[in-house]
Amino acid sequence: MFSPSVSVAAFFTSAWIVWRFYRLFSQRSALANIPGPPGKSLWNGVLPQVFNVDAWDFHKEIAEKYGGVIKLTAGLFGRTQLYVFDPKAMYHIIVKDQSSYEVETSFLEYSKLMFGNGLLGAVGEQHKRQRKMLNPIFSIGHMRQMVPTFYSVAHQLREALLKKVESGPQEIELVSLMTGTALELIGQSGLGFTFNSFTSNPHPYSLAAKQIVPVSFNLLLSRMYFLPTLIKFGLRRFFVDLAPWKNLHLLRDIADVLHKTSVEIIESKKKALAEGNGAIGQERDVISILLRANMSAEEGDSLSEDELLGQVTTLTFAAMDTTSSAMSRTLWLLAKNQDVQDRLRAEIREARQQGDVSYDDLVDLPYLDAVCRETLRLYPPFPYVGRTTMQDAVLPLSNPVKGLDGREISEILVPRHTEIVVSIIASNMNSEIWGPDSYEWKPERWLTQMPDALSEAHIPGVYSHLMTFLGGGRSCIGFKFSQLEMKVVISLLVSTFKFSLSNKEVVWHMNEMITPTTVGSETPTPEMPLLVELAA
Numbered sequence: 403m404f405s406p407s408v409s410v411a412a413f414f415t416s417a418w419i420v421w422r423f424y425r426l427f428s429q430r431s432a433l434a435n436i437p438g439p440p441g442k443s444l445w446n447g448v449l450p451q452v453f454n455v456d457a458w459d460f461h462k463e464i465a466e467k468y469g470g471v472i473k474l475t476a477g478l479f480g481r482t483q484l485y486v487f488d489p490k491a492m493y494h495i496i497v498k499d500q501s502s503y504e505v506e507t508s509f510l511e512y513s514k515l516m517f518g519n520g521l522l523g524a525v526g527e528q529h530k531r532q533r534k535m536l537n538p539i540f541s542i543g544h545m546r547q548m549v550p551t552f553y554s555v556a557h558q559l560r561e562a563l564l565k566k567v568e569s570g571p572q573e574i575e576l577v578s579l580m581t582g583t584a585l586e587l588i589g590q591s592g593l594g595f596t597f598n599s600f601t602s603n604p605h606p607y608s609l610a611a612k613q614i615v616p617v618s619f620n621l622l623l624s625r626m627y628f629l630p631t632l633i634k635f636g637l638r639r640f641f642v643d644l645a646p647w648k649n650l651h652l653l654r655d656i657a658d659v660l661h662k663t664s665v666e667i668i669e670s671k672k673k674a675l676a677e678g679n680g681a682i683g684q685e686r687d688v689i690s691i692l693l694r695a696n697m698s699a700e701e702g703d704s705l706s707e708d709e710l711l712g713q714v715t716t717l718t719f720a721a722m723d724t725t726s727s728a729m730s731r732t733l734w735l736l737a738k739n740q741d742v743q744d745r746l747r748a749e750i751r752e753a754r755q756q757g758d759v760s761y762d763d764l765v766d767l768p769y770l771d772a773v774c775r776e777t778l779r780l781y782p783p784f785p786y787v788g789r790t791t792m793q794d795a796v797l798p799l800s801n802p803v804k805g806l807d808g809r810e811i812s813e814i815l816v817p818r819h820t821e822i823v824v825s826i827i828a829s830n831m832n833s834e835i836w837g838p839d840s841y842e843w844k845p846e847r848w849l850t851q852m853p854d855a856l857s858e859a860h861i862p863g864v865y866s867h868l869m870t871f872l873g874g875g876r877s878c879i880g881f882k883f884s885q886l887e888m889k890v891v892i893s894l895l896v897s898t899f900k901f902s903l904s905n906k907e908v909v910w911h912m913n914e915m916i917t918p919t920t921v922g923s924e925t926p927t928p929e930m931p932l933l934v935e936l937a938a
Contacts (some may be wrong), residue, residue, distance in 0.1 A: 403453065403579070403713065405467075406572065407814070412526050421683070423833075425730045427607065427678075432815055432816070433473055433482050433484070433814070433817075433820070434806070434816065435471040435475065435805035435807055435809075435815070436439045436471060436472070436484070436803070436805065436806075436811070436903060437468050437469075437471035437472065437803065437804070437805065437806055438464070438468060438473030438474055438475065438485070439451070439460075439464050439467075439472070439474075440466070440475070440705060441475045441476075441623065446475050446476065446511055447474070447475035447476045447839075447912055448475050448476070448738075449455070449474065449476055449483075450825070450918060452485070452595075454871060454912070455911035455912055456911075456912070456914060457912045458783065458803060461785070461825065461827060461828060461912075462831075462841075464485065465825070465831075465832070467830040467834075468803070469488070469572060469801065469803040469804075470486065470487050470488025470489075470491060470799060470800065470801055470803065471486050471488050471491060471797070471799060472486075472535065472681070473485075473677070474483040474771070474823070476821075481819070481820065481821060482820070483820070483821045483823060484816065484822045484823070485542070485822075485823045485825060485828075486797075486822055486824050487824070487825040487828035487829040487832065487861070487869075488799045488801060488822065489800045489829070489835075489859045489860055489861050490798050490799055490800040490822060490860075491797050491798065491799055491800070492829065492861070492862050492873075493860065493873075494795075494798060494860040495789055495797070495822065495824060496824065496862050496866060496872060496873045497862045497872040497873055497874035497875075499795060500794055500874050500875055500876070501526075501762065501792055501830055502791060502792055502795045503684065503789040503790070503792070503795070503822065504525055504526075504693065504786070504789065504791055504824075505787075505789060505790070505876065506786075506788030506790050506821060507790055509788055510523055510525065510938045513522075513716075515855040516556060516614070516656075516657050516660065516715075516719075517659065517712060517716045517719060518661065518664070518708065518711055518712030518715050518716070518718070519659065519706075519708045519709050519711070519712035520712030520713045520714075520715060520716030521533065521712075521713065521717075521879065522708065522716050522720070522742050523615075523712065523716075524709075527783070528709075528899060529875070529876070530875065531702075531703060532705060532709060532713070533875065533879060534690065534703065535695060535696065535703065535704075535705055536692065536713070536879055537879065538695070538881055539688050539691050539692060539695075540880055540882060540883055542882065543884055544691075545761070547757055547882075548591045548728045548886070549764075549886070551587075551590050551591040551891060552587060552591065552695055552886065552887060553758045553894070555587050555590060555591075555642055556583070556890050556891045556894045556895075557582060557584075557689050557728070557894070558586070558599075558600045558750055558892055558932045559579065559583045559600065559891065559895070560895065560898055561600075562579070562600045563579070563895070563898075563899060563934060563937075564898075566679045566938060567935055568763070568773075570935065571933050571934065571935035572933070572934055572935070573904045573906075573931050573932070573933055573934075574932060574933075574934045575929050575931050575932050575933065576931070576932050576934075577917075577918055577928045577929055577930040578928075579727065579734075579926075580725075580726040580729045581608070581611070581723070581726040581892075582597070582599035582600065582604065583599065583726070583729070583866075583888065584721065584723070584725040584726040584729065585597050585599055585607070585608055585611065585617060585718070585722045585829050585885050586599040586600070587721070587725070587728075587891075588717065588718055588721035588722055588725075589688070589718070591687060591688070591715055592672060592687055592688040592689065592721060592925055593687055593688065593689050593714065593718065594667075594671070594686075594689060594690055595666050595667050595670070596702075599753055599798070601826070605663070606659050606663075607659055607660065607663045607692035607718075609653070610656045610659035610660065611656075611660070611719060611722055612719075613652065613656060613926060613927060614653075614656055614719065614723070616674060616802065618724075618729060619637070622707070627851065633880055636790070640842075643800065645651065650768060650874065655836055660715050660718075660719070661711075661715065661814070662717045663714075663715075664711050664712075664714040664718075665711065666766040667689065667714050668689070668707075668710060668711055668714060671689060671693055672693075676876065679814065679845065685803075689714060689715065689883070692709070692710070692713065693903075696710065702781055713774075715878075717880070719848075719862075720878075720880065721880055721887075722881065723783070723915055724784070724884060724915065725884045725887050725888065726876075727783040727915060727936075728777060728778060728781075728783055728888055729814075729888055729891055729892065729928050730918060730928075731777055731781045731894055731910075731916075731918075732773065732777045732888065732931065733892075733895070733901050733930075733932065734908060734918065734930060735773075735777060736773075736782045737783075737901040737902050737903050737932050737933075738903060739843070740775065740902070742845060743901065746767060746769055746770060746773055746896055747896050747897060749767055749768075749769045749770060750767070750770065750896055750897045751897050752894045753893075754893070754897055755765055758894075759893065761886075762887050764785055764886075764893065765886070765889065767889075768849060769845065769849070769918040770847035770889055770892070771848065771889075772845040772847075772849055773845045774885065774888050774889060774892070775845075775848050775866055775868075776843055776845040776847065778845060778865075778868060778870045779831075779836075779868050779870065780828045780830065780831065780841075780842075780843050782826050782827060782830060782868070782869070782915065782916075783870075783915050783916055783918075784838065784870075784914065785826055785827045785912055785914075785916060786825045786826055786827065787821050787823075787824050787826065787872065788821060788822065788823060788824070789816065789821075789822040789824060790819060790820070790821045790822070791816050791818050791819060791822070792817050792818065792819050794815065794816070794818050795815075795816045795899050796813055796814070796816070797813060797814045797816050798812065798813045799812055799813060799814070799911060800859065801813070801834075821928045823926070824869070824920050825923060826869040826870060826872075829861065829863075829868075829869045830869060830870065833860045834855065835853065835855050835861075835867075836856065836857050837853050837855075852867075862864060862874065862880070863877075864877040864881060871884075897937070898934070898936070898937060899934050899936060900934070900935050900937040900938070901933070901934055902932065902933040902934075902935075903930050903932065903933065904931045904932055904933050906920045906921070906933070907920060908920055908921075909920040909921055909928050918930040
C-alpha cells in the first residue's frame with residue numbers, strides 16, 4: 403500500500419515531467435524552422451561541439467554555413483538554444499530589449515557563488531544601482547590619474563624581465579607574468595593593495611586566480627544543467643565537501659581564497675577610515691573612491707556591505723584575466739609577426755624619447771592603437787556570452803535567414819526561457835561586414851578607410867564596431883581601463899625587448915575565456931613560453 407504522501411509526491415513528480423516535456427515541445431516547435439547543425443550526441447546534442455577547447459573550426463563553419471541566427475539542439479532532454487551574431491538581433495538582445503534577455507541563469511548563479519554579490523551576479527534594478535555607483539570611477543579623468551600607477555607596475559615587470567635576460571636570450575613563460583602584472587595593476591590602482599606579483603612569494607590570490615578559468619570550464623556542462631536546480635534546492639557547503647569531485651573541490655578552494663582576500667582588503671580600508679588617518683580621503687584607488695561615494699550616497703542608492711565585498715572580487719577577477727589574456731595574445735602575435743613588432747617598436751621609441759609617454763600621447767599613437775584594436779577584434783578574451791529570454795520575445799534580423807521550409811525568416815518568435823549564445827567571435831570576424839580578409843590579423847586595416855558595410859551594420863558594441871566589450875547596460879564597465887593597461891605595458895615591453903617564438907608550440911583554448919597552453923601540456927594553468935632578449 404502506498405501512503406498518501408507518496409501518492410502526492412508521485413502526482414507532482416509526474417506533473418512536473420509532463421510540464422517539462424510540454425515546455426520543450428513548445429519551444430522546439432517555435433524554433434523548428436531555424437536551420438542549424440545536427441547534434442552528434444543523443445544526450446547533449448550539439449553542445450559538446452560548441453563548448454569545447456578546440457571548437458574554433460566548428461564556430462567558423464556554422465557561422466559561414468547558417469548565417470546570423472542558428473539553432474543549436476541541446477539533446478533529447480535539453481532545450482533548443484539560439485546562436486546569434488546578426489547585428490540587429492544583437493542590438494535587441496544587448497541594448498533595446500535588455501530586460502527581456504537576461505544573463506543566463508547558470509552563469510548568474512555561478513558568479514554569485516564564486517565572486518559574491520557584485521556586478522557579474524546582479525540583475526535588474528540591483529545591477530543598475532551598482533553600475534550607477536561605479537560608472538564615475540572609470541571616467542577619462544580618473545584614467546588620467548591612474549597612468550603613473552600603471553607605469554610604476556609596468557616598470558616592475560620590465561625590471562623582472564631584465565634580470566632574466568641579462569646574460570642573453572631566454573625562453574620565458576609569459577602568461578604568468580602577464581597575469582601577475584594585470585593583477586598588480588588592478589591591485590594597486592583599483593584596490594590600493596599589492597599582491598607581491600614580482601616577488602618570489604606572491605599572494606595566494608595570484609596562484610588561485612590563475613586556475614579559475616580552466617577549472618570552471620571543466621565544469622561548464624554540469625553548471626549549465628544542474629547548478630540552477632541545485633541552488634533552488636539549497637546548495638550547501640557540507641554537500642560540496644562530501645562530493646567525490648576533484649574539480650568541484652578545486653573551485654571551492656579558489657572561491658575561499660577570493661573571498662578571504664576581498665575581506666582583507668575591505669577591512670583594511672575600513673580600519674584606515676575608522677582610525678582617521680586620512681588614508682581613505684587621500685587614496686585614489688577604485689575601492690577607496692567607491693567607499694567615499696557610498697558613504698555620501700542616498701539610502702536607496704548606497705551599496706550593502708555584501709555588495710561592496712562583491713565588487714572587490716568581481717573587479718579583481720574581471721580586470722585580471724581579460725587584460726592578461728589580451729596582453730599575452732598581443733605579445734604572441736608580435737612574436738609571430740616580426741615586421742609588425744619592428745614597426746611598433748620604432749613608433750614607441752620615438753614617442754618615448756623624453757621618458758614615459760603621457761596619457762594623451764599614448765592613446766594617440768596610431769600603430770599601437772591599431773595593434774591593440776586588431777588583437778581585440780580577432781582574438782577577444784571572451785568568445786561568447788549567454789542570455790536567457792525572460793518572456794516571449796520577437797527577435798528581428800538585419801539579414802533574413804532561409805528556414806528549413808525554404809522561406810526567408812526576417813524575425814523570430816523566441817519563447818520564454820530560451821537560452822541564447824551571443825557570439826562575439828562570429829560578429830568580430832563576419833566577412834560580410836569586415837571583408838574577405840576578416841580572419842586575418844592585419845593592424846593596418848585600422849589605419850585605412852573601413853568598409854562601408856561596417857558602419858551600416860550598426861554593431862551594438864561600445865568599442866570600435868566590436869562586440870569584444872559588449873554593449874548596453876551590461877557592457878564592460880572597465881574597457882577604457884583595460885585598453886590603457888594594455889598600451890602602457892605593451893609600449894614599455896616592446897621598446898625594451900624583442901619577442902620571438904620558442905620551439906614549444908602554443909595553442910589557444912576556447913574556454914569561457916580564451917587561454918594559451920603548449921602542445922602536450924598536462925597542467926590546467928595557462929602557459930605561453932616565448933624567447934625574450936634585449937631589442938637592438
